Amino acid sequence: MGSLDEALDAVDRVRLASLPTPLQEVPRLANHLGLGKLLVKRDDLTGLAMGGNKARKLEYDFARVLALGSDVVVTVGGAQSNHAAMTAAAARRLGLDVRLVLGGPRVASRRGNLLLDSLFGAEVRYLLDDDDNDSLAAAMEEWVGELRREGRRPYALPIGGSTPEGALGYVRAMRELAAQVGTSFQVVTAVGSCGTFAGSNLGARLFAPEARVVGISVSRSARQVEARTAELIEESAALLGIAPPPCAGPLECHDRFHEGYGVPTESGAEAIRTCARLEGLLLDPYYTGKSMAGLFALARAGLLDAGVPVVFLHTGGLPILFAADGAVDETVPFETVPRRPAPPGGDPGRQGRPA
Numbered sequence: 001m002g003s004l005d006e007a008l009d010a011v012d013r014v015r016l017a018s019l020p021t022p023l024q025e026v027p028r029l030a031n032h033l034g035l036g037k038l039l040v041k042r043d044d045l046t047g048l049a050m051g052g053n054k055a056r057k058l059e060y061d062f063a064r065v066l067a068l069g070s071d072v073v074v075t076v077g078g079a080q081s082n083h084a085a086m087t088a089a090a091a092r093r094l095g096l097d098v099r100l101v102l103g104g105p106r107v108a109s110r111r112g113n114l115l116l117d118s119l120f121g122a123e124v125r126y127l128l129d130d131d132d133n134d135s136l137a138a139a140m141e142e143w144v145g146e147l148r149r150e151g152r153r154p155y156a157l158p159i160g161g162s163t164p165e166g167a168l169g170y171v172r173a174m175r176e177l178a179a180q181v182g183t184s185f186q187v188v189t190a191v192g193s194c195g196t197f198a199g200s201n202l203g204a205r206l207f208a209p210e211a212r213v214v215g216i217s218v219s220r221s222a223r224q225v226e227a228r229t230a231e232l233i234e235e236s237a238a239l240l241g242i243a244p245p246p247c248a249g250p251l252e253c254h255d256r257f258h259e260g261y262g263v264p265t266e267s268g269a270e271a272i273r274t275c276a277r278l279e280g281l282l283l284d285p286y287y288t289g290k291s292m293a294g295l296f297a298l299a300r301a302g303l304l305d306a307g308v309p310v311v312f313l314h315t316g317g318l319p320i321l322f323a324a325d326g327a328v329d330e331t332v333p334f335e336t337v338p339r340r341p342a343p344p345g346g347d348p349g350r351q352g353r354p355a
């Protein structure tokens, strides 16, 4: 393993995440799903901004930003992009400037990640009703050109930070996980731009060859995920100076737990409620609610091996909880108690107190 460890450690990174993240047992949820051992890898606690998987990827992406002497980072995403907000946080932490190209439906107010973007002072160009990846990328290139003409040194970071370098963050994460739980596990993760899934697959093949990596897509078809993930695996392995070791089977990605990016699902809402009530664990409606819904369905269908630890990779995304209407269960009693009338003659004890 020595030279592999060395190859991984030799790739430049900047420290942005608090690592290792905790691995937490969730016994009531395991019992609810009929699983032997269920653990949550708390990458929502990576510590950058409000945590999440992007911190691990950005450690590698920002090493390149610094190596190239860039002074402003431009990136793209949907309105509630965790990647965009965390990129803004990373840029500020390293003393750099940041610009965001975001897209989606008209926003009435800046909530969730949009609030974080504004706190980080990230200038935003918002493509109304257009979060198509090609439109976002074209608008980013345009902005990068303008910045260059102004004499700046911009760095364009692709959607999700899913570069071959960024995926190495999840190669490291699998090494970290193997040290915590052993080399035989089944890990379930949300899949968006595929960097996390690619890094996890490569990392598992390198550091935990008996492990199974299950992806739950939140936007793309399984076929699209497989194609992009395979490319990233090759490119990331090349950065380590190796050919990717062969995998025991095909990549495993399920695409039936989303109804479009950011569209809330009933199974996702059930997963969010169940985790909150059984374990005090928070999930978000765009990513982790859906990946947990996938885990629930696979467990209920007997498609997870009850004898091997199951690890839910909590990839973060919690700011979205505060921006997505309908994520809260409106059926829980919420009783408004009218203010009691003041006793006759007034209540001298209350006078002058703030309400």
Ligand SMILES: Cc1ncc(COP(=O)(O)O)c(C=O)c1O
Residues within 6 Å of the ligand: 052, 053, 081, 082, 083, 160, 162, 190, 191, 192, 193, 194, 195, 196, 197, 287, 288, 315, 316, 317, 318
């Ligand atoms: C909270 C959260 N989970 C999962 C993902 C998926 O990660 P990736 O884009 O590497 O596939 C993302 C990013 O899109 C995310 O923000």
